[in-house]
Amino acid sequence: MRVEELPVDERVKKVVLERGIEELYPPQAEALKSGVLKGRNLVLAIPTASGKTLVSEIVMVNKLLREGGKAVYLVPLKALAEEKYREFKEWEKLGLRVAATTGDYDSTDEWLGRYDIIVATAEKFDSLLRHGARWIDEVKLVVADEVHLIGSYDRGATLEMILTHMLGKAQILALSATVGNAEELAEWLDAALVMSDWRPVQLRKGIFHLGTLVWEDGKVERYPENWYSLVTDAVKRGKGALVFVNTRRSAEKEALALSKLVSGYLTKPEKRALERLASELEDNPTSEKLKRALKGGVAFHHAGLSRAERTLIEDAFREGLIKVITATPTLSAGVNLPSFRVIIRDTKRYSNFGWVDIPVLEIQQMMGRAGRPRYDKFGEAIIVARTEEPGKLMERYIRGRPEKLFSMLANEQAFRSQVLALITNFGVSSFRELISFLERTFYAHQRKDLSSLEYKAKEVVYFLIENEFVDLDLEDNFMPLPFGKRTSQLYIDPLTAKKFRDTFPAIERNPNPFGIFQLIASTPDMATLTARRREMEDYLDLAYELEGELYASIPYYEDSRFQGFLGQVKTAKVLLDWINEVPEARIYETYSIDPGDLYRILELADWLMYSLIELYRLFEPKAEVLQYLRDLHLRLRHGVREELLELVKLPNIGRKRARALYNAGFRSQEDIMRAKVKDLLEVEGIGIKVVEGLFRYFGVEMPGEIKGATKRSGRKKRGTLDAFLK
């Protein structure tokens, strides 16, 4: 189908044509003929990179231009929200306004009302729904990207509930990878279904075993025995490779090993560019390894890396400077990062229940990364058989069909939160109403029988009533209580909230950081570290030493909670170090964690600390305790001791600069306001830009000579992604 022939607004066609697209891919054409342009719901199940985004753009923009209202585009990852935001920005030239919102930047409501296309993570949109933002009624279209995540154990329920809420109120366009039961999903959503395996870049799949590479069609190629040869072969041909492994340690090890082999194929300028790239990285044990790997044109990629490091690597790989990335599954479902060759070293992974086969769906998503549109005529995805039998792998992952999707609504933690939200934020006022809502879910559609879910719902409701999240009136109608409503808006697990509330009296008696941090670490919303075998004794000792500060009792060795408890102690200790200004590098070393892990712990602790305070405020707080908690929250956010709290409030002053200023004798905002520019510049880490920012903050004129050299105030609009990114 030609773009010219599309039955859409002329302006839409013009923009698409300007991109150089004149002809639509067959599945795109089929999708657009399905009635989706006339308002019909659609499930589009096609491989990644076969043009789902373009379809959704055309549908969104056409609808907005013709009918007004808003479109919401849901993604599973923050990084994807940024990626889509950048892509959709192009449509602003038609007068539409595009915004992105995730937990990272900007908060709720009203400013979003000014935008037409809103990109959000599913959880963020769920949260917006709970807060009852007024503009929600104007949403005419919901695009759910990666909708197969409805089958994810911990996050699937959120997506399912959002779609249940919006079903009937807005048009729904669900984008999915190929799954086993797309029909079922389409039936539930009362949607047309378009399925296809068509790809713009052909994909060849094969199994490698001891030097023999067998392609799907039976063709055989010979290589040296070690699978490394698959990588070097790709590089030799001027292409890149993406290697998937199942542990961080393996990613790092293979990167270093491959680096030695690949470095021989690099040109002099490439080597220089890579050196430059490596020098941009900060110094910590993991970065050191990364730097070594980079010198050979190879990088590893996993969640231990900071976001900046990840982006740096992704960009350099896209440019072709980095030839090979070894990655854990962070990359399989993340941002768009294709490669000529994809090599899958592992097909099993460790879970709580021991080793399990990685689902077909996931392996196929990894394989789908092979082949770069515009550069490659075809892509190659190769699974390495090491311990598994090659034949079995061929059957399961290459010829086999992906799994069916199953509703995860019944997952207890998720269900608890969702039931609470229905009662406190969505006006569900009786058990009967609750059930009738649940009848519209994918769970009900799929299982037909609601009795076991009903039983669970009953248990949850009892729990909520018993713990005063909700009350019953004389006619047995639900009455939301402030505690319940706030819990739901804070987006925390009711169990976390209960735990907090139960601990308030103890906190009032003896407020202290260690106790509070252990409490936070013990909630189901926190991702705690695990204590390694040889660390266990140390943390147990620490717990006994500080027993008086804990709000929980120390479990016995035989107790099933023992392991978890030590992990919580370890996490609390990390947080304690953080607020006592232990340098990051030392924290990484002491606890053998990576920057990404620390960032994650701090982010979670920050959010939970805020929630703790907000809930405490509901229960006749003592002023001095409240102040104590607020100060602790600030210390946690900035990673400083108490005496620096005043300084870190200043713009561009973090824990390092604040400490430097303090040690140089500038101990209050007053001191700084009165200081001479020259003296401030003497302080380590303080440059002219920082000083300029300080002066602007105080509303003081800069002395003349300096002012001229540093003018520029790129005031960005608040709440947009631009502001966040810069």
Next chain:
DNA sequence: GAGTGTACTTCAACCCCGCTGCGGA
């Protein structure tokens, strides 16, 4: 004959990912 280097075998420890709140001059 003790010390050192090296190649090899055992052995226990460790094991992917991600989202959510809110408000400041």
Next chain:
DNA sequence: GGTTGAAGTACACTC
């Protein structure tokens, strides 16, 4: 359940 680095072992070689 399988990989990995570290500890342990055996053995040859050097001074």
